[in-house]
Amino acid sequence: MPAQNDEDEQKSTSVTTVPLLEPRDGVPEVVTTARGVADAAAMLARGHGPLAVDAERASGYRYSARAYLVQLRRDGAGTVLLDPIPTRDDLAPLAEVINDLEWVLHSADQDLPGLAELGLRPAKLYDTELAGRLAGFPRVGLAAIVAETLGLELRKGHGAADWSTRPLPDSWLNYAALDVEPLVELRDAMASELERQNKTEWAAQEFEHIRLAGPPAPKPDRWRRTSKIHAIKDRRRLAIVRELWTTRDEIAARRDIAPGRILPDSAIIAAAEANPT
Missing domain, CATH: 3.30.420.10 (Ribonuclease H-like superfamily/Ribonuclease H)
Structure with missing residues (x-):
């Protein structure tokens, strides 16, 4: 439990x-x-x-x-x-x-x-x-x-x-x-x-x-629940959050490891804020 x-x-x-x-x-x-x-x-x-x-x-x-x-x-x-x-x-x-x-x-x-x-x-x-x-x-x-x-x-x-x-x-x-x-x-x-x-x-x-x-259906747009996403304002940076979150989730599911142990939310937000080219 x-x-x-x-x-x-x-x-x-x-x-x-x-x-x-x-x-x-x-x-x-x-x-x-x-x-x-x-x-x-x-x-x-x-x-x-x-x-x-x-x-x-x-x-x-x-x-x-x-x-x-x-x-x-x-x-x-x-x-x-x-x-x-x-x-x-x-x-x-x-x-x-x-x-x-x-x-x-x-x-x-x-x-x-x-x-x-x-x-x-x-x-x-x-x-x-x-x-x-x-x-x-x-x-x-x-x-x-x-x-x-x-x-x-x-x-x-x-x-x-x-x-x-x-x-x-x-x-x-x-x-x-x-x-x-x-x-x-x-x-x-x-x-x-x-x-x-x-x-x-x-x-x-x-x-x-x-x-x-039965088990609950997955919620849509789960990436929007990334911790401190409220700090991200523009669409390009939100897209970075989404892509990093999605890739992390795929890796976590494949390896059966909690997503936060693959990459913490704080790192995703930091990458989006840096907005690399």
């Missing part, structure tokens, strides 16, 4: 919280083989109820929305940490088990596209972040809403890390496992709150819209 205002989420809330420092069953080994995927699928099949789901990407480091770690948890089964890079072609047994389940995600639109690339798609969706918005919570980041509803303190800090790193540090894996630890309990708490506010059907419609929406 992407970092969602980690600093804001750690601000004090109106409730007393208990720190959630490690998963109750410990941090599982990361699944990296076809056999491991089959075993994880069988384990999750023995569980019951909705499936808590999260995915870690490498926003700010990679161009794509690819998932570099997938976290799954189901009552009666436990937690699975899956490395989808070496197992990408071996996920059919997992999809067969989990694609028929209700998935619980926080900010589902961030993770569903990358999971869909892996053939993982929910039959039903519950988005706890959107549920918080519909219920009128002032802060709906995962740590904030877990503290408010469950009285648990999730320590944030690795959401913006480079999850394409291998091997993944133990502290990152602990963080990742904790992100799905309270999700089903949070889902139940939010469902009760929405029921109290007579918003259950409204929420269900919104969840279904997100489930079926």
Whole structure:
């Protein structure tokens, strides 16, 4: 899951919280083989109820929305940490088990596209972040809403890390496992709150819209969002920005590197201002 205002989420809330420092069953080994995927699928099949789901990407480091770690948890089964890079072609047994389940995600639109690339798609969706918005919570980041509803303190800090790193540090894996630890309990708490506010059907419609929406269409003229482009006034210099931005984007997509790591916006603007002949 992407970092969602980690600093804001750690601000004090109106409730007393208990720190959630490690998963109750410990941090599982990361699944990296076809056999491991089959075993994880069988384990999750023995569980019951909705499936808590999260995915870690490498926003700010990679161009794509690819998932570099997938976290799954189901009552009666436990937690699975899956490395989808070496197992990408071996996920059919997992999809067969989990694609028929209700998935619980926080900010589902961030993770569903990358999971869909892996053939993982929910039959039903519950988005706890959107549920918080519909219920009128002032802060709906995962740590904030877990503290408010469950009285648990999730320590944030690795959401913006480079999850394409291998091997993944133990502290990152602990963080990742904790992100799905309270999700089903949070889902139940939010469902009760929405029921109290007579918003259950409204929420269900919104969840279904997100489930079926697919990835957003690329915005037109994305180059116009180059940082400090407002300083560029004439058409020739704007054309320089556009061409440099477009070339950078093509290179970034080909190499799967975040565009700002190929060439920062400041360099594009500086080149346009210099207006070389």
